Amino acid sequence: MKSIMRISRIGFCLIMIIMPLxxxxxxxxxxxxxxxxxxxxxxYKYRGSKTAMFDTAYCTNGSAKFVSKHSYPEGIYVVxxxxxxxLTEILIGKDQKFSLNIKDLNDLNTATVKGAKETEIYYxxxxxxxxxxxxxxALESETEYxxxxxxxxxxxxxxxxxxxxxxxxxxxxxxINLVINxxxxxxxxxxxxDFQLDDKRILxxxxxxxxxxxxxxNLPINAEIINxxxxxxxxxxxxxxxxxxxxxxxxxxxxxxxxxxxxDDIYIHLVDEYFLKLEMENxxxxxxxxxxxxxxxxxxxxxxxxxxxxxxxxxxxxxxxAVIFFDKTCQKCAQEGRILEEIRTRHPEMTIYPVxxxxxxxxxILSLYDIQTTPMIYLLDSKKKIIAKRIKAGQVEQCLNxx
Numbered sequence: 001m002k003s004i005m006r007i008s009r010i011g012f013c014l015i016m017i018i019m020p021l022x023x024x025x026x027x028x029x030x031x032x033x034x035x036x037x038x039x040x041x042x043x044y045k046y047r048g049s050k051t052a053m054f055d056t057a058y059c060t061n062g063s064a065k066f067v068s069k070h071s072y073p074e075g076i077y078v079v080x081x082x083x084x085x086x087l088t089e090i091l092i093g094k095d096q097k098f099s100l101n102i103k104d105l106n107d108l109n110t111a112t113v114k115g116a117k118e119t120e121i122y123y124x125x126x127x128x129x130x131x132x133x134x135x136x137x138a139l140e141s142e143t144e145y146x147x148x149x150x151x152x153x154x155x156x157x158x159x160x161x162x163x164x165x166x167x168x169x170x171x172x173x174x175x176i177n178l179v180i181n182x183x184x185x186x187x188x189x190x191x192x193x194d195f196q197l198d199d200k201r202i203l204x205x206x207x208x209x210x211x212x213x214x215x216x217x218n219l220p221i222n223a224e225i226i227n228x229x230x231x232x233x234x235x236x237x238x239x240x241x242x243x244x245x246x247x248x249x250x251x252x253x254x255x256x257x258x259x260x261x262x263x264d265d266i267y268i269h270l271v272d273e274y275f276l277k278l279e280m281e282n283x284x285x286x287x288x289x290x291x292x293x294x295x296x297x298x299x300x301x302x303x304x305x306x307x308x309x310x311x312x313x314x315x316x317x318x319x320x321x322a323v324i325f326f327d328k329t330c331q332k333c334a335q336e337g338r339i340l341e342e343i344r345t346r347h348p349e350m351t352i353y354p355v356x357x358x359x360x361x362x363x364x365i366l367s368l369y370d371i372q373t374t375p376m377i378y379l380l381d382s383k384k385k386i387i388a389k390r391i392k393a394g395q396v397e398q399c400l401n402x403x
Contacts (some may be wrong), residue, residue: 044080078090088111108130186326
């Protein structure tokens, strides 16, 4: 009886020792990639299209183990070698104790996953997407000569859609289902239907940036239309502050200095409707005030507005005036100035009004005319109203001929 009790105590002690050890490791991911030298594997975490190093593991004979006391955030990660060269992307879901074996990095069908169903499905999904994309590209390149390729392409797309649906699992809130929905192909009308912007995990892989760029670059170049689409998209984030703020900052960067001169209203809209009204992480009152100040300046620099007086600008009588803000040490400024002089010889109805930007110039001048860099060119009509702005000298003549 004593021996039994002694064994029980020993067993109990062993359990008490083992249980904390088991609890310590929330992550145990074993990765083996054939034909890799001894080095280090780095694990990078996505946030949109950008990555940041998240963890490190030593690699011996192609094998490494990522271990952590704390669970990793669910998402898509990138495994790189010691030279930061990407080797493979990996989905990490709720199951974070698994093994991954890849025999050939060029063929994801050779990837074997044990212990994580979502990760296993992810590799099947990417392998299918890659092969389908290659087949469709090959067929599209010969459609002109083989019209029946259109039917074959549609068949491949339908087959892919069915395959994607077959991969979904019933597990509630499964990350893999979010990924599968996000890669579905849609037209512009229903482009965002399956893209779950109310789930912050959508930010953990670069697809969101690609979709945003594709969609907004194909919209009409009209600030009112773009602002309406921005509002619709941000509304789709629901209570997900992380995605909401990500979108706001994405649009802020995209339209801070837009490629088209009639889109300044987008910046103004973002400041007025979001930055001034919402509490956002890492956005101080002083930053918001600077944004609001710039928005106010831009209100006075819209196409058709009268350019604020500078120097003797208003005393000039000319059908057109090309105002060029320049730095005398800037070679590009000198080059643009020469082009303007050539244009003036062909268009004597235009006057050039140069404004030098130098270290002693008042800072409010830079803000008043939204000078982010030099050279900066404004083209005005006889009433000093803005016809064009942020254009190259070579575009001035096009504007004159169109007016």
